[in-house]
Amino acid sequence: TAIMGRMHAPGKGLSQSALPYRRSVPTWLKLTSDDVKEQIFKLAKKGLTPSQIGVILRDSHGVAQVRFVTGNKILRILKSKGLAPDLPEDLYHLIKKAVAVRKHLERNRKDKDAKFRLILVESRIHRLARYYKTKRVLPPNWKYPQAVTPPLLPSPVMMQQLPPLESEAANGGSPCGTESRWQKNSSGRTTGCQNKVTDDCADVTIRHLR
Numbered sequence: 001t002a003i004m005g006r007m008h009a010p011g012k013g014l015s016q017s018a019l020p021y022r023r024s025v026p027t028w029l030k031l032t033s034d035d036v037k038e039q040i041f042k043l044a045k046k047g048l049t050p051s052q053i054g055v056i057l058r059d060s061h062g063v064a065q066v067r068f069v070t071g072n073k074i075l076r077i078l079k080s081k082g083l084a085p086d087l088p089e090d091l092y093h094l095i096k097k098a099v100a101v102r103k104h105l106e107r108n109r110k111d112k113d114a115k116f117r118l119i120l121v122e123s124r125i126h127r128l129a130r131y132y133k134t135k136r137v138l139p140p141n142w143k144y145p146q147a148v149t150p151p152l153l154p155s156p157v158m159m160q161q162l163p164p165l166e167s168e169a170a171n172g173g174s175p176c177g178t179e180s181r182w183q184k185n186s187s188g189r190t191t192g193c194q195n196k197v198t199d200d201c202a203d204v205t206i207r208h209l210r
Helices: 033-045 050-061 066-070 074-080 089-107 112-134 156-161 166-170 199-209
Strands: 182-184 190-193
Touching: 033 050, 033 066, 033 074, 050 074, 066 074, 089 112
Parallel strands: none
Antiparallel strands: 182 190
16 A cells, blocks of 8 residues: 655654543543643743643653543643644744754855755745644734744844843843844834844744744
8 A cells, every 4th residue: 555755755654652542531640620721821831832731741740641631632721721822833843943944054055955955844834834824823914934034033122122141241232242233224124133143043033932
């Protein structure tokens, strides 16, 4: 029989976890549904993603499947309290990967393989964004920025509201290591970062995406 291959990869791996046949809550689990929900809200307020919350509940509290205990998945529980992330987690991690590849290309402009991989990653971003638009998870006018500029990077006003990074004190308050990051045109509008995307700039980007 034919097996469907992986997207953008030559493999045909079928590895996956197998859930137990019984869907009932184990008798040794002492946590109730309300206890599990309280833990989910507590971890979400710390900035953890739904998958990270599931790993902590599994490893530290013995909750193998949240939906077997509560009747709902973690993301639906978070949506009921308004704690769900703005971007879907899979789309967020793809954008995070694209930011990392673009940061690499700023230092290695002749890396043709990285350019090709960036095309593949951004193709997956556009494909996933189309799906989420049809499901109304993303607004119809949502667009993936083609460069690490606003709205991926925070605006100058939002940059002032962010807590300083460790390297900002040594660099005179600038995460990029310069006195002025943003250049303005004749009309006074911000047009982007003057410098290459350094490690600290990427940290600000990812931190603000969360």
